[in-house]
Amino acid sequence: MDDMDGDRTTADISDRVAHVFGEATPHPRHTVWPAREDQYLQKGVTEQDVDRWVQSACLLCSNGCGADIAVKDGVMVGIRGRAGDTVNHGRLGPKGLYGSTPWAASPDRLRRPLVRENGRLVETDWATAMGRVVEESKRLLAEKGPLSHGFYTSGQLFLEEYYTLAVIGKAGLGTPHMDGNTRLCTATSAAAFKESFGADGQPGSYTDIEHCDAIFLFGHNMPETQTVLWTRILDRTGGDNPPRVVCVDPRHTAVADEADRTGGVHLAPRVGTNLALMNGLTRELLENEWVDLHWVDAHTIGLDDLRKTVEPYTPDHVAEICGTSPDDLRKAARIFGESSAVLSTVLQGFYQSHQATAASVAVHNLHLLRGMIGRPGAGVLQMNGQPTAQNNRECGADGDLPGFRNWENPAHVQQLADAWNVDVMTIPHWAPPTHAMQIMSYAETGSIGFLWISATNPAVSMPESARIRKLLAGDQCFVVVQDLFLTETAELADVVLPAAGWGEKTGCFTNVNRVVHLSEQAVEPPGEARSDLDIFLMYADAMGFTDQEDQPLIGWRTPEEAFDAWTAITAGRPVDYTGLTYDKLRGPSGIPWPVNDEHPYGTDRLYTDGVFPTDTETCETFGHDLQTGGVVTEQEHRALAPSGRAFLKGAPYTPAHEAPSEDFPLLFTTGRTVFQFHTRTKTGRSRSLNRAAADAWVEMSVVDAAALGVAEGDWVRVESPRGAIEVRARIGRVMQGAVFAPFHYGHWDPDDLADAGHRSANELTMTVWDPVSKQPYFKTAACRVTALRPGDGAAPAPTTTASAPARGRLPATTGGAPTSSHVLARAPHYELDPSQRSD
Ligand code: SF4
Numbered sequence: 013m014d015d016m017d018g019d020r021t022t023a024d025i026s027d028r029v030a031h032v033f034g035e036a037t038p039h040p041r042h043t044v045w046p047a048r049e050d051q052y053l054q055k056g057v058t059e060q061d062v063d064r065w066v067q068s069a070c071l072l073c074s075n076g077c078g079a080d081i082a083v084k085d086g087v088m089v090g091i092r093g094r095a096g097d098t099v100n101h102g103r104l105g106p107k108g109l110y111g112s113t114p115w116a117a118s119p120d121r122l123r124r125p126l127v128r129e130n131g132r133l134v135e136t137d138w139a140t141a142m143g144r145v146v147e148e149s150k151r152l153l154a155e156k157g158p159l160s161h162g163f164y165t166s167g168q169l170f171l172e173e174y175y176t177l178a179v180i181g182k183a184g185l186g187t188p189h190m191d192g193n194t195r196l197c198t199a200t201s202a203a204a205f206k207e208s209f210g211a212d213g214q215p216g217s218y219t220d221i222e223h224c225d226a227i228f229l230f231g232h233n234m235p236e237t238q239t240v241l242w243t244r245i246l247d248r249t250g251g252d253n254p255p256r257v258v259c260v261d262p263r264h265t266a267v268a269d270e271a272d273r274t275g276g277v278h279l280a281p282r283v284g285t286n287l288a289l290m291n292g293l294t295r296e297l298l299e300n301e302w303v304d305l306h307w308v309d310a311h312t313i314g315l316d317d318l319r320k321t322v323e324p325y326t327p328d329h330v331a332e333i334c335g336t337s338p339d340d341l342r343k344a345a346r347i348f349g350e351s352s353a354v355l356s357t358v359l360q361g362f363y364q365s366h367q368a369t370a371a372s373v374a375v376h377n378l379h380l381l382r383g384m385i386g387r388p389g390a391g392v393l394q395m396n397g398q399p400t401a402q403n404n405r406e407c408g409a410d411g412d413l414p415g416f417r418n419w420e421n422p423a424h425v426q427q428l429a430d431a432w433n434v435d436v437m438t439i440p441h442w443a444p445p446t447h448a449m450q451i452m453s454y455a456e457t458g459s460i461g462f463l464w465i466s467a468t469n470p471a472v473s474m475p476e477s478a479r480i481r482k483l484l485a486g487d488q489c490f491v492v493v494q495d496l497f498l499t500e501t502a503e504l505a506d507v508v509l510p511a512a513g514w515g516e517k518t519g520c521f522t523n524v525n526r527v528v529h530l531s532e533q534a535v536e537p538p539g540e541a542r543s544d545l546d547i548f549l550m551y552a553d554a555m556g557f558t559d560q561e562d563q564p565l566i567g568w569r570t571p572e573e574a575f576d577a578w579t580a581i582t583a584g585r586p587v588d589y590t591g592l593t594y595d596k597l598r599g600p601s602g603i604p605w606p607v608n609d610e611h612p613y614g615t616d617r618l619y620t621d622g623v624f625p626t627d628t629e630t631c632e633t634f635g636h637d638l639q640t641g642g643v644v645t646e647q648e649h650r651a652l653a654p655s656g657r658a659f660l661k662g663a664p665y666t667p668a669h670e671a672p673s674e675d676f677p678l679l680f681t682t683g684r685t686v687f688q689f690h691t692r693t694k695t696g697r698s699r700s701l702n703r704a705a706a707d708a709w710v711e712m713s714v715v716d717a718a719a720l721g722v723a724e725g726d727w728v729r730v731e732s733p734r735g736a737i738e739v740r741a742r743i744g745r746v747m748q749g750a751v752f753a754p755f756h757y758g759h760w761d762p763d764d765l766a767d768a769g770h771r772s773a774n775e776l777t778m779t780v781w782d783p784v785s786k787q788p789y790f791k792t793a794a795c796r797v798t799a800l801r802p803g804d805g806a807a808p809a810p811t812t813t814a815s816a817p818a819r820g821r822l823p824a825t826t827g828g829a830p831t832s833s834h835v836l837a838r839a840p841h842y843e844l845d846p847s848q849r850s851d
Contacts, residue, residue, distance in 0.1 A: 028106040029704045030824050032235070032686055032812060033243045038250035042223060045244055049102035052109040053082055053090035062089070069099075069521065069529035069602065070108040071168060071514040072689045074198075074396035075238040076523025077104055078602055081113070081515050081534040088113040088515050088535055096600030099218065099527050105239030106687060106704075111695040113515070115496070116535070118697045122497060122510035123539025133498075133508060138540060138550075141507050145464075146554040148490045148506075152461050153185070158440075162189035162451045162460040165409050166467035167197060167398025170519025170531070172574035173544040174400070174407035175581075176566060177466070178414055180548060183432045184557035184565050188440035189460055190411045192404045193468040195448035195787060197397030200363035202405050202412075203785035204372035204394055206633045208380070209619070209658050210626035211416045211586045212405055216355065216391025217604070217617040218525050221245055223389030226276070226351035228258045228344075230375055231286065231361020232395060235266040236686035236813055238524075242266075249274050256351070258344050260289065261361055262681070263711075263752060264745035265814040277343045280747055281334035283679045284668030284792040287367040290374035291665060292330035293345050295322040297381050302349025307383030311622040313652060314660035318377060321662035333665060348378055353389030360397065360683065365791040369784035370638040370663040377660050385658075386619035393524065398690070400521040406587050407578065411445025414578075415585040416625075416632045419445065420646060423629070431581055433559035447786035449779065452480060458488030465493045466544060467511065469691040471500040472758035475777035475788045476734050494547055497693055500758045511544050512537035513694075518571045519545070520597065526604040526615070528589070530597035545571060586618075586625050626654035638663035641783025668792040669780050670733075672749070676794035678716065679750045680732055682773045683791075686813050687825075688756040696761060704825050707808040708737070708757040708771035711744035712797065714818050716751075724817060725803030732795045735775030741797075742807040745818050751795055754815075 028034060028050075037046040053059070065080035070091070078097025082090035091112045095102035115121075125141030126133040152160040163181050165174070181190045202212045209215065221227070221244050235242040248254055249270055256276040259267040268278040281289045297303060298319055308315055327338030348354055356379065362371045376392060384390035396402055408414035417424035419441045429436035446454070452474065454460040463484075474480045484491055484504040493505035502508045516537040522528045537543070542550075549566065557565035568574045572594050579589040591607035603614040625631055634649035636642060638661055672679055687704040689695045696702055710730055712722060722728055728741045730751060737753070746752045753773040776795055781788045809815040810825040 028109055029687065029700055030812060032106055032239060033246060034103065036247060036250050038247050040252035041225070041248070045101050045222060045247060047095040047101040049093050049095045050104040050109060051090065051092035052104070054113070057082070057084060057089045065092070066515070066532050066534035067598065068515065068531040068534070069523070070104060070112060071399045071521070071531070072107040072111055072694065073238055074399055074401060074524040075099065075241050076399055076521065076525070076527060076529060076602065077108055077240050078529060079104060079108065079112070083534050086535055088116050094600065098601045099523060099525065100240045103240045103243055105243070107239070107689055107695055107701065110700040111689065111698045114699070115694040115697040116513060116515060120497060121538045121541070122495065122508065123541060125510060125540070126508035128506045133503070133505070141509060142550055142554060144507050145492055145551065149462055149555060156461065158186040159189065159459070160461045161185050161187045162446070162455060162463045163409070164448060164451060164463060164465045164468065164470065165192040165404065167192060167194045167396070167401035167404055168467050169400060169544050170517070170521055170571070171400070171403040171407060171578060172519045172571045173548065174404050174409040175414065175578045176545055176548045176574055178408035179432060179566055180552050180557065182408065182428070182439050183434045184552060184555065186438045186440055188411065188443065189446040189451050189454065190409060191446065191448040191451055192410045193448070193470070193473060194398065194401040194404045194410050196473060196790070197360070198363070198401040198405070199787040200368040200372050200782060200785040201358070201394035201396060203369045204376065207369065207373050207635055207638065207659060207661055207784065208376040209624045210631035210654070212632060213416070213586050213618055214393060214524060214526050215385055215618045216393045218244065219616060220355045220389050220391040221248055224255050224353045224355040225389070226256045226258065226347050226354045228260070228348065228354060228356040229267050230260045230356060230358045231363070231365065232357045232359035233261065233263070233265045233267060233361070233683065233814060234357065234359070236684055237359060237397065238395065239686055246270070256347055258347055260286070262747045262750060263814055276347060277340050279336050279340055279344055281336055283681050283750055284366040285334040285665065286362055286365055286371040287374065287663065288325060288330055288333040288665035289336065289341070290371050291322040291325035291662065292327060292341050293348065294318065294374060294377055294381070294662070295325045296327070296342060296345030297349055297378060298322065300345070300349055302345070303381045304383035307622070308381060311383070312380050312658045312660050313654060318660045318662045321664060348382070353387070354379070354382070354384055355389060355391055355393070357393040357395055359395040361791065363787055364789060366668040366789060367663065367666065368782040368787050373638060373661050376658070377662065380658055380660055386617060386622060391617055396524040399523070402522045402524060402526070406522065411447065412632070415582050416587050417585070418632050418634070420634060421629070428581070432565065433561065434565070435560065447781070449781050449786065449788055452483060455489040456483040460489060462490050463492070465491065465501060467495060469499045469501045469693065469758070471504060472691040472772055472774065473755065475774055475790060476779045477772050477774040478735050479779065494544060497760070499691065499693060500760055509547055510539065510541040511547065512541050516541070517543035517545070520575055522605070523602070527602040528592060528597060528605060529602040530594055545574060623656040624658045626656060626658065635659065636784045638784060639666070669789070670778060670792065670794045672794045676732060676796050678795050678797060680730065680753070680776050680793040680795035681750055681791045682753050682755040682777065685754050685756070685810055685815060687810060688754070690756065691758050692756050705754070705808065705810050708739045708754060708773070709742050709807040709809040710739055711742045711746045711752040711809065711815060713746055713748040713750070714743055715748045716797070717741065717743045720797055720799055722797070722799045723802070725806045727800040727803055729798045729800055730776065730795050731798070732776035732793050734778065736770070737772065737775055738770045738800060740803050740807040742809040742815055743818055744809070744815055751797060755790065
């Protein structure tokens with residue numbers, strides 16, 4: 013491993029591995045979050061050495077913290093938070109600080125294209141590599157038509173790249189087989205918005221944290237997934253008049269600790285039972301008349317059906333299903349029912365679990381019942397995992413139509429056909445877009461014979477990874493991979509295209525809170541690597557895609573031109589970018605959409621007037637039955653006459669697909685650590701982060717470990733009906749009966765670790781998905797654990813996070829010694845833009 017980010021000592025408070033959240037800046041309710049400018053420069057670099065700072069935002073989670081990149085001698089050497097940015101007020105977390113730049117100069121970057129010759133990948137030039145891609149693409153188009161083509165992209169490209177890819181797929185080729193790894197992380201967020209409010213789009217605002225008096229986190233380990241956002245909450249809970257925190261999570265995370273500390277409650281439902289818990293909370297609101305009936309009458313439909321659906325879920329019944337205390341459920345419901353402004357956040361504990369969309373929609377139901385949406389402090393944040401997942405959903409590279417358009421609405425499809433000047437029948441709209449799991453099944457059979465994977469690593473991140481690796485390696489499908497490194501997926505490709513990464517190209521991306529940032533190119537990419545936009549344009553040129561006048565289908569050459577084309581296509585849609593330009597985004601802060609003549613400075617929160625995009629002509633979907641996924645037809649939707657009202661929707665709880673059995677008596681669930689991002693393509697190349705979480709582990713409860721004779725650090729074998737891993741055990745704070753494993757680890761760095769081939773958590777997970785969002789389940793599978801042999805010390809799990817040991821003390825996880833210019837905390841100087849004020 014290359015030591016790109018130097019050494020740091022363990023004792024220093026500025027070690028943001030040991031002290032993840034940094035210096036606290038507590039403040040009272042209804043006051044502005046103080047600024048704190050965090051900065052990190054690589055070893056040997058001082059501020060005076062920095063040649064220039066280049067505007068950007070952090071690309072290592074969906075929070076999208078505003079940041080500047082430090083450049084010295086043409087190399088990215090550090091990062092600092094932008095104090096004027098509405099998202100982070102200058103803060104950066106450990107991933108952003110230590111993981112943003114070291115990967116870029118890593119010696120194992122892909123510098124030239126690769127093609128497979130006699131079973132081996134060999135270097136070649138662009139003409140040869142793209143020539144093979146185009147030759148195979150044209151051959152299959154001629155023989156089988158556009159359905160032979162599939163595209164599987166990412167949550168980490170830029171808006172301009174997604175939009176260009178969407179136009180290629182939908183108007184150039186005409187294939188419905190497009191999706192992204194956003195299907196694994198954020199599809200349920202989009203689906204839940206569509207079902208409740210008619211269209212995707214985050215209703216709430218981060219500024220709701222400043223105004224709420226209760227915060228509910230549903231399946232959201234925020235301290236490890238959106239670290240800076242959790243810092244924002246800690247600064248409220250540490251100040252005067254703090255909100256109470258309610259944690260819904262089977263693990264005892266830092267959120268659970270904060271719930272205890274603030275007088276809230278920690279509800280730990282059995283893995284796979286979220287919906288029963290949510291039905292119980294909903295029933296409590298109704299039973300206790302904690303409902304704003306006047307608001308509900310005016311702004312929602314579906315109350316009677318919802319009441320019937322949740323009626324059986326008494327606190328005692330919920331306790332039987334979920335293993336939670338009836339009194340805790342009552343207490344949580346009372347907090348929701350009696351607070352003046354509740355903010356809810358939702359993430360993978362709900363999205364990647366059984367009955368994902370129904371459980372996430374149930375969070376909306378709680379807010380709608382209380383009329384708590386669209387006003388300061390009262391909002392929902394259905395979170396994303398990845399930094400640009402939102403753009404994939406907006407632009408249509410995930411299969412949806414660009415601009416939150418409804419594929420079943422002929423007028424919406426015609427708008428795109430007119431904009432692109434193509435025959436409307438070219439644009440696939442005869443069936444729902446193909447979701448990622450189905451794309452892989454088609455690739456497995458060869459029905460899709462051409463699969464282009466960009467900026468993602470399904471060989472590690474998709475469920476049942478042995479199956480994924482096999483289908484990618486097979487001869488039945490020609491696989492193109494475009495990435496920064498020779499990932500576990502790229503190793504299996506027929507052609508590998510070297511891509512430029514963050515800081516090496518220009519483009520925009522939108523965080524989970526609708527805030528759009530411009531990220532400017534800071535340095536040149538290595539070797540012959542090219543931006544993803546340039547690669548897509550190269551393919552479009554070579555394929556000769558044209559419009560109805562035989563003009564090039566894609567009329568843009570630069571990121572800014574692509575952005576302008578995108579803003580035009582959003583006119584009149586909820587996701588309205590028409591008031592945004594690159595120049596406007598060069599100001600002190602990112603700007604939340606919609607941005608248009610009515611809202612020239614952006615929009616802090618949606619639905620302030622209680623009017624939702626649910627009209628039949630406007631909505632992005634006509635909706636689904638949340639239990640079965642059965643579609644609501646246009647006629648049925650029209651008959652409901654939603655007229656701008658939100659939907660209250662429910663579903664009964666059903667047991668998860670794979671329950672524990674005699675052979676597999678434990679529940680297997682996967683998740684994240686604060687120190688790694690996805691499959692570690694970037695963060696695994698930061699020495700500080702890698703020291704903090706270098707290798708895989710599993711967490712077991714004290715009781716289960718004792719029963720199996722497993723001690724801290726022992727090697728164990730964890731098996732499901734689909735595969736096995738051999739890793740070390742942390743005796744942690746996971747609930748009894750459950751086994752937790754981080755999903756980040758594949759085998760790209762086996763030179764460092766002899767066991768690396770047997771540590772991928774997705775060897776064990778299942779090929780099964782939510783009926784509405786099609787998001788696969790990573791949180792519910794059965795497993796067994798066998799003790800193998802003693803380890804040589806503690807497990808490689810962090811000790812400063814939810815992975816901390818349950819008992820006893822271990823040395824604190826640290827990243828190392830301070831560099832010449834480590835984390836700085838500067839005086840607050842943040843001023844709210846008038847458009848961002850909530851009070
Ligand atoms: S919270 Fe997310 S966006 Fe912000 S610095 Fe950390 S990883 Fe980057």
